[in-house]
Amino acid sequence: EDKVVQSPLSLVVHEGDTVTLNCSYEVTNFRSLLWYKQEKKAPTFLFMLTSSGIEKKSGRLSSILDKKELFSILNITATQTGDSAVYLCAVPAPGSARQLTFGSGTQLTVLP
Amino acid sequence: KAGVTQTPRYLIKTRGQQVTLSCSPISGHRSVSWYQQTPGQGLQFLFEYFSETQRNKGNFPGRFSGRQFSNSRSEMNVSTLELGDSALYLCASSTRTVAEGTEAFFGQGTRLTVV
Numbered sequence: 289e290d291k292v293v294q295s296p297l298s299l300v301v302h303e304g305d306t307v308t309l310n311c312s313y314e315v316t317n318f319r320s321l322l323w324y325k326q327e328k329k330a331p332t333f334l335f336m337l338t339s340s341g342i343e344k345k346s347g348r349l350s351s352i353l354d355k356k357e358l359f360s361i362l363n364i365t366a367t368q369t370g371d372s373a374v375y376l377c378a379v380p381a382p383g384s385a386r387q388l389t390f391g392s393g394t395q396l397t398v399l400p
Numbered sequence: 401k402a403g404v405t406q407t408p409r410y411l412i413k414t415r416g417q418q419v420t421l422s423c424s425p426i427s428g429h430r431s432v433s434w435y436q437q438t439p440g441q442g443l444q445f446l447f448e449y450f451s452e453t454q455r456n457k458g459n460f461p462g463r464f465s466g467r468q469f470s471n472s473r474s475e476m477n478v479s480t481l482e483l484g485d486s487a488l489y490l491c492a493s494s495t496r497t498v499a500e501g502t503e504a505f506f507g508q509g510t511r512l513t514v515v
Contacts (some may be wrong), residue, residue: 323504329488330404330506331443376443384456385502386494390443400412 290315292379302399308392311377312359319385320375321360323351324376326393331376334362348377367398402427404493404507412513418479423495425472431455433504434448434466437488446489451473468505481514488512 291314301307313321325354333377335344337353337360344351348367353360364371374393381387405424407497425432434446445458447449456485466476472493488511490502 315459324506329508330490333503333505356432378406378443381445381456384448386448386450386504387445387456387458388433388435388492389445390435391454392442 290379290389291305292389292391293379293385294377294394296394297392298395298397300397300399302367305398306363307396309362309364309365309375310359310394311361311391313379314358315379315382315389317382318355319380319393321353322378322380322388323360323362324378325373326376327373334375361366362378364396367396369398369400372396372398404489404491404505406489406507406510409513410513412515413481414515415481415483417481418477419481419512421476421478421512422487423474423476423491423493423507425474425491426505429495429505430472431494432468432472433491433492433494434474434476435492436460437490437509438486443490446476446487452465453459479514484514486512486514501508 323334325359335351341355348365351362376393378388378390407422431450433448437443447457448455452468458501463479468474490509491507494502494504
């Protein structure tokens with residue numbers, strides 16, 4: 289059974305800090321790893337990392353994938369209060385790329 | 401481009417009742433997946449529909465069912481509601497799948513409370 293483990297479970301930082309969120313996975317037939325940000329209700333898509341795309345960057349957010357060690361990290365630099373959210377990582381199931389297995393998420397709180 | 405639309409946003413039901421939730425995917429998306437989110441279990445996959453056919457099903461009892469219409473809109477039904485069914489139900493739509501997978505876009509969810 290696929291397993292996705294995120295750490296830490298929660299994190300409190302001050303504006304301007306840099307944070308690193310971790311996601312380790314155990315899947316058969318790895319396809320990709322996805323990161324989402326969930327503020328209130330709808331998780332919003334951030335990145336998809338694959339064997340051919342192991343690094344992604346968008347503004348202050350960046351993510352890398354280590355296929356050998358089976359983990360991914362999400363970095364947020366110069367954090368802002370608007371970054372406060374739950375960050376989720378997910379992997380597609382072996383049988384269906386549209387069936388996602390999610391980690392428990394990291395609750396990030398950015399204080400002013 | 402309109403996003404994924406879920407209705408209703410909030411619902412309160414009594415144990416033993418049944419409920420139907422609706423999801424309209426992004427225009428052009430033919431795949432709709434449903435997830436249950438609870439504080440204890442996190443986000444868990446319920447089932448996925450593609451071209452009006454259920455393609456995959458998660459580990460949930462038969463009280464949870466769904467369907468998809470020809471316009472790709474999907475409904476999810478829960479019968480004989482239990483207190484433990486209280487959760488945020490999220491719907492996600494996606495386009496065709498490439499080998500690596502494809503990002504899913506989520507709706508705002510339906511918050512179901514069973515009393």
